[in-house]
Amino acid sequence: MKKHQRIHSGKNIFSCQVCSKVFTNQSNLKKHVRIHSGERPYSCDVCKKSFNDLSNLRTHQRIHSGERPYSCDVCSKSFSNKSHLQSHKRIHSGERPYSCDVCDKSFSEQCTLKNHQRVHSGERPHTCKTCNKSFSVLSTLKIHQRTHSGERPYSCDVCNKSYIVESNLKIHQRTHSGERPYSCDVCGKSFSKQSTLKTHQRMHSGERPYTCDVCNKSFSVQSTLTTHQRVHSGERPYSCNVCNKTFSGLSNMKAHQRLHTGMRPYSCDNCNKTFNELRKLKRHLSEHSV
DSSP, X not given: OHHHHHHHHOTTOEEOTTTOOXXXXXXXXXXXXXXXXXXXXXXXXXXXXXXXXXXXXXXHHHHHHOOOOEEOTTXXXXXXXXXXXXXXXXXXXXXXXXXXXXXXXXXXSHHHHHHHHHHHHOOOOEEOTTTOOEESSHHHHHHHHHHHHOOOOEEOTTTOOEESSHHHHHHHHHHHHOOOXXXXXXXXXXXXXXXXXXXXXXXXHOOOOEEOTTTOOEESSHHHHHHHHHHHHOOOOEEOTTTOOEESSHHHHHHHHHHHHOOOXXXXXXXXXXXXXXHHHHHHHHHHHO
């Protein structure tokens, strides 16, 4: 209370000479000044990463020690940082105290609100030094930079396939576990990816949100639109490595390559006849139903 009253009284106020921000405590001013000076006097003795604040160094050192002293009293999940625990608790409480003043969308964390506000402002402050592409969120820039470095830090412990993004690894692991957590509420069909479920649900709703700007034909999947647009542009980016025939769609090229390999992966359950394309099997099945 006394510290706060100094702001109003003007007594013992310490002001930053760079940005004029005021502090009631000289040590807090010193910490703040390091933002401008770039000084980072506290260094980790394990990885040499440096910090402008001793408390930040101590929090960082828990990465190496594995110490997670802050524990959730609801689910017992533990954290190395007290602020991370406080943010986590909002998952249980449903509290979303940070609201956007443009669209009223609310968030459980202030940093998430700041990232969201850039949707409205168009601000993209994080720029790739390799290609100059800019991003609104720092984490998205870090993921993008792996496309240049080739780094794929998330590896499957079953088949060793590696990924740039952890979420893609989790989706991949479902091919081994058979987990399909996303279910259609119309027909009950289940999927390993939420995006695949959303695409599937358009079969029921009839929604076709992707429209060709040349002929106005619409599609339920963006990739199908992209393939269709090559009809107008003449682009045929997929080439057969046997005869060099080109195709506008990857699936069309794969079907063509089966002419060379003789592979016929689609089989009729009624007569065991095999086909190199799914559409040919479907046409054949209709003959049995007549």
